[in-house]
Amino acid sequence: MSFEGVESFAGVSVLVTGGTRGIGRALVKAFAERGAKVTFTGTNEAAANEAAAESGHPDNCRFIAGDVSQADSASAAVDAAVEHGGGLDVLINNAGITRDGLLMRMGEDDWNKVMDVNLKGTFLMTKTAARRLMKSRRGRVINITSVVGLMGNAGQANYAASKAGIVGFTKSIARELAGRGVTANAVAPGYIQTDMTADLPEGAADSLMGLIPLGRLGTVEDVAEVVVFLASPEAGYVTGQVIPVDGGMVM
Numbered sequence: 001m002s003f004e005g006v007e008s009f010a011g012v013s014v015l016v017t018g019g020t021r022g023i024g025r026a027l028v029k030a031f032a033e034r035g036a037k038v039t040f041t042g043t044n045e046a047a048a049n050e051a052a053a054e055s056g057h058p059d060n061c062r063f064i065a066g067d068v069s070q071a072d073s074a075s076a077a078v079d080a081a082v083e084h085g086g087g088l089d090v091l092i093n094n095a096g097i098t099r100d101g102l103l104m105r106m107g108e109d110d111w112n113k114v115m116d117v118n119l120k121g122t123f124l125m126t127k128t129a130a131r132r133l134m135k136s137r138r139g140r141v142i143n144i145t146s147v148v149g150l151m152g153n154a155g156q157a158n159y160a161a162s163k164a165g166i167v168g169f170t171k172s173i174a175r176e177l178a179g180r181g182v183t184a185n186a187v188a189p190g191y192i193q194t195d196m197t198a199d200l201p202e203g204a205a206d207s208l209m210g211l212i213p214l215g216r217l218g219t220v221e222d223v224a225e226v227v228v229f230l231a232s233p234e235a236g237y238v239t240g241q242v243i244p245v246d247g248g249m250v251m
C-alpha cells in the first residue's frame, strides 16, 4: 500500500522509536512519503536499512541505533532528529516489547524489562524531546498504547500495565504541554499483523476474530493512517485522547 497523494509533511521533523519493523516501519514510510524528515530508532541495523529503502525515500530517513530505556540513547535520538530535520515537531513513542506469562509464573525480570522499554522508554523520550517540541509551531506527542492497556489480557499483566501506564502518562503530559502548544495523544491498536503477534498459539487468531466486529485483523497501515492524522495540522484541537484502531474490539 502507498501513502502517496496525501497531504504534505514537507519540512516537518518526525522522530519514531522502534522504526525498524512492524508498525514503526509503516510509520517511517508514511511520513517519509509525505516529505517529512524522519529519524527512527531501533537496535537492528540491517532491518533499519530495509526500512529506509522500503520507504522509497531513503534520503528523508535517518536511523540511529539505541535502546529507548537508556537515557543517553534518548538524548542521542533527539539530537539526531534535530540535526536531520532542523528541529523536532512530532515524537512517536512506538517501540515496545512483550514478555508474556501468567502472573503466577511471571518473573520480576519479565516485569521490569517490559516496564523499562514500554513505559520508562516513553517517559525518557518525551522528557528529552519536550523542550524541542515546545519550540515547534506544531508540536505533537503520539504514544502507541494497546487495547490490552484498556481491557487487560490474561498472560500479559506486565504488558497491559505498561500500556495502561502510557494512557495515564499521555493524559498528564497533554495537560502539562497544552499551554506550550504541544498536543499529546495515544493510539491503541487492536490485533495488528506484525512480528509481535506472529507467535500466537494455533487457534488463538481465529478466536480473536470473534471479538473483532469488522471481521479482519489490522494492518500496520491501518495504524499509520491514524497516527498521520494526529500529526497533521487538522488534528490541532485534539489532545489527551486515546484512539483505538482495533476494528471495534473496544467500544
Ligand code: NDP
Residues within 6 Å of the ligand: 017, 018, 019, 020, 021, 022, 023, 024, 041, 042, 043, 044, 045, 047, 066, 067, 068, 069, 094, 095, 096, 097, 117, 144, 145, 146, 147, 188, 189, 190, 191, 192, 193, 194, 195, 196, 197
Ligand atoms: P514489532 O515487534 O514488530 O516491532 C517492535 C519495534 O520496536 C522494532 O522496530 C524494535 O526494533 C523496536 N524496539 C524494541 N525494543 C526496543 C528498545 N528497547 N529500544 C528501541 N527500539 C526497540 O512490534 P509492533 O510493530 O507490533 O509494535 C509496535 C508498537 O505497537 C508496540 O509498542 C506495541 O506494543 C504496539 N502494539 C502492537 C500491536 C500488534 O498487534 N502488533 C497491538 C497493540 C499495540 P529492533 O528490532 O531494531 O530492536
